[in-house]
Amino acid sequence: MRLPYPLGISGPTLWLPRGRQSAAEAVARELVDAETAGELGYAGLPVADLAAPEMAVEAGRGALTAAGVGPGAVGLLLHAWIHYQGHDLWSPAHFVADRLGAAGAVPLGVQQVCNGGAAAVEMAAARLLVEPGLGHALITTADAFLAPGFDRWSGDYGIGYGDGATALVLHHLPGSEGGRPADLILHSVATVAAPRLERMHRGDDPFGPAARSLGPTVDIRRTKKAFLQAEGMEAFTGTSAAALRSAVESCLAGAGLSATGDAPLRYVVAPRLGRKTIDLAYAPVLTKLTGAPLLRPGDDTGHLGAGDAAASLAELCAGRMLGPGEYALVVSAGAGFTWSCLLVSGA
Known part of the structure; x- marks a missing residue:
């Protein structure tokens, strides 16, 4: 937006x-x-x-x-x-x-x-x-x-x-x-969705009458495994990379910046996912697109559900990591799938 x-x-x-x-x-x-x-x-x-x-x-x-x-x-x-x-x-x-x-x-x-x-x-x-x-x-x-x-x-x-x-x-x-x-100052927000990936959190499970009616514990591995067996890993990795790239480019363009590696970004902040997931799915795209240092928060928090982006904004602010005119691109992602980017700067 x-x-x-x-x-x-x-x-x-x-x-x-x-x-x-x-x-x-x-x-x-x-x-x-x-x-x-x-x-x-x-x-x-x-x-x-x-x-x-x-x-x-x-x-x-x-x-x-x-x-x-x-x-x-x-x-x-x-x-x-x-x-x-x-x-x-x-x-x-x-x-x-x-x-x-x-x-x-x-x-x-x-x-x-x-x-x-x-x-x-x-x-x-x-x-x-x-x-x-x-x-x-x-x-x-x-x-x-x-x-x-x-x-x-x-x-x-x-x-x-x-x-x-x-x-x-x-x-x-x-x-x-x-x-x-x-x-902090919010300059731009961009969101991109890939609804074809919704099955990753549904799998082959039937619709149930109540929460956890299929088992006592939420089992995301089961649904993801069913999706990957049916669609293949490339169905996710290719779509994810394209959507992430589009969200980054749209967010930077919304503030009049270009995703060429020359954008004046002080940091790009990844979601609080596991180290291997960031290495495989996020770091290559974000580093190539922006050329900015990639922050990998969450070592002491893990993934905070809906709170990853706001937690990173809080840490940018608490650490006084952005001076006036210095930008950070905060990346968020969620099942469905949807990717968002928030472009902020120091005040």
């Missing part, structure tokens, strides 16, 4: 639970074999002692405080997640808004699987641009991948799942109605 003018990102927050399980402990407990743990490359994964929406409230409170924004100034609250939020038929977005005191906000849930956080940023940006008087948009994500319903170490290929939450405030910059200074 080409923005007619940049928007501000303030208070990006990564909230992680105190509990964690090291890779060494997971191997010792036979939750994952040593070879797979090495390919994942995570030192450990955070383990929640709160429900996912409760973690989102903590992240949201931190983001609002860091941004200096009161809950009453939030006109839109978007909450994204990929896994069970604690109740069967319920809106976690409304829970987050209520607990934060954002009584005037319109809460919306965003379910675009692991790309949900980036999708929420894009949706919030569109709403802010067409409704300048909206105020501030608060975007939260949260997931808890707890046993027995989810196998965080071995339930998927090339990904380990960590518990945690993120939040950020999206708003207008000075010069616009209600504008304010920001921590």
Whole structure:
């Protein structure tokens, strides 16, 4: 999405639970074999002692405080997640808004699987641009991948799942109605989808009457194996590379930059997937397209469900890694499949 003018990102927050399980402990407990743990490359994964929406409230409170924004100034609250939020038929977005005191906000849930956080940023940006008087948009994500319903170490290929939450405030910059200074500046967002790949998370499974009716634990390996047996690996790798390339080029073009390796990017930030997955599916495309240093976050978080992109924005901000005019391209991906890129700079 080409923005007619940049928007501000303030208070990006990564909230992680105190509990964690090291890779060494997971191997010792036979939750994952040593070879797979090495390919994942995570030192450990955070383990929640709160429900996912409760973690989102903590992240949201931190983001609002860091941004200096009161809950009453939030006109839109978007909450994204990929896994069970604690109740069967319920809106976690409304829970987050209520607990934060954002009584005037319109809460919306965003379910675009692991790309949900980036999708929420894009949706919030569109709403802010067409409704300048909206105020501030608060975007939260949260997931808890707890046993027995989810196998965080071995339930998927090339990904380990960590518990945690993120939040950020999206708003207008000075010069616009209600504008304010920001921590980061959002210049462009681009999203590309490949719906033909939806079967990777459906496989040959029949439609069930309720969650986990086919088994007590989410089994992503089963569905991916069925897809690959039917379609072949190239059906995924070729489509993925083309979509990722298109998302990068569109995002840079939206800010008037060119993906020739000469774009003034300080960093390109990969999703928080396993080391081997990044090496095979992301690093070759991103390095060739941009020539920028590739950051591989997530060694101490694992994949945060819908929160990868916001977590990386939080770390860019906390580490003061971008000066004014220095750009970073944050990459997000999710089942379906969908790829998004966010182009930000230091404020």
